[in-house]
Amino acid sequence: SQQGEEDPQALSIQEGENATMNCSYKTSINNLQWYRQNSGRGLVHLILIRSNEREKHSGRLRVTLDTSKKSSSLLITASRAADTASYFCATSPGITDKLIFGTGTRLQVFP
Amino acid sequence: EPEVTQTPSHQVTQMGQEVILRCVPISNHLYFYWYRQILGQKVEFLVSFYNNEISEKSEIFDDQFSVERPDGSNFTLKIRSTKLEDSAMYFCASSSVLQNEKLFFGSGTQLSVL
Numbered sequence: 001s002q003q004g005e006e007d008p009q010a011l012s013i014q015e016g017e018n019a020t021m022n023c024s025y026k027t028s029i030n031n032l033q034w035y036r037q038n039s040g041r042g043l044v045h046l047i048l049i050r051s052n053e054r055e056k057h058s059g060r061l062r063v064t065l066d067t068s069k070k071s072s073s074l075l076i077t078a079s080r081a082a083d084t085a086s087y088f089c090a091t092s093p094g095i096t097d098k099l100i101f102g103t104g105t106r107l108q109v110f111p
Numbered sequence: 112e113p114e115v116t117q118t119p120s121h122q123v124t125q126m127g128q129e130v131i132l133r134c135v136p137i138s139n140h141l142y143f144y145w146y147r148q149i150l151g152q153k154v155e156f157l158v159s160f161y162n163n164e165i166s167e168k169s170e171i172f173d174d175q176f177s178v179e180r181p182d183g184s185n186f187t188l189k190i191r192s193t194k195l196e197d198s199a200m201y202f203c204a205s206s207s208v209l210q211n212e213k214l215f216f217g218s219g220t221q222l223s224v225l
Contacts, residue, residue, distance in 0.1 A: 030212075
C-alpha cells in the first residue's frame with residue numbers, strides 16, 4: 001500500500017483564487033507535514049500538524065487533519081503566481097524519524 | 112538564513128563507477144538525512160544519521176550505499192558501484208535537536224548514470 005497520496009495531481013487556478021490540495025495516508029502517524037518544491041529545487045517545509053491537532057494556520061496556509069479518515073488538506077488562500085510549485089504531504093509514521101512523502105500536487109497559478 | 116548546501120549540483124557517471132555526493136548541513140543541526148527522487152516519482156527516504164551512526168535506513172539503502180560525516184561540517188553519500196537505476200535527484204536534509212521533525216533540504220544533486 002502507498003502512504004501519502006495527494007489529489008488532485010495537478011491544479012490550475014487564477015491569481016487571487018484559493019487552492020485546496022488533499023492528502024490521504026494509510027498508517028497511524030505522529031505528525032503530518034506539507035512541503036513545497038519549486039521546479040528543480042529542494043523541498044521547503046511549510047507547516048506541520050500533529051496527530052492531536054485538527055487545524056493549523058500559518059499566514060495564507062491552512063491545514064486540516066482528520067485522523068479518523070486518515071486525510072489532510074492544505075488550503076492556500078489568495079494565491080499568487082509565486083505559489084506555482086509542487087506541494088507534497090509527508091507523514092511521520094511513529095517511532096521512526098523518516099518522512100514518507102506523497103505523490104504531490106502540481107499547482108499552477110496564472111497571473 | 113542558514114541553508115543546506117549540496118555539491119555538485121549535477122553529476123554524470125558511468126555505470127559501475129563510484130560517486131560521492133556531498134552535503135554541508137546547517138551548522139547547529141544534529142540529524143542528517145538522504146532522500147532521493149527519481150524523475151516523476153515520489154521523494155523516497157534513504158537513510159537517517161545521528162550521533163555518528165545510521166539511525167534508520169530504507170530497503171533502497173543496500174550495501175552499495177554508505178554515509179559518512181568525515182568532519183564537523185560535511186555529510187556524504189557514497190554509491191560504490193552505480194547502476195542505471197541510481198539515476199535520480201539526491202537530496203540531503205538536516206534538522207535540529209529542538210525541532211527535529213522539521214527538515215531543511217538542500218537543492219539536490221542530479222545524478223545521471225550512463
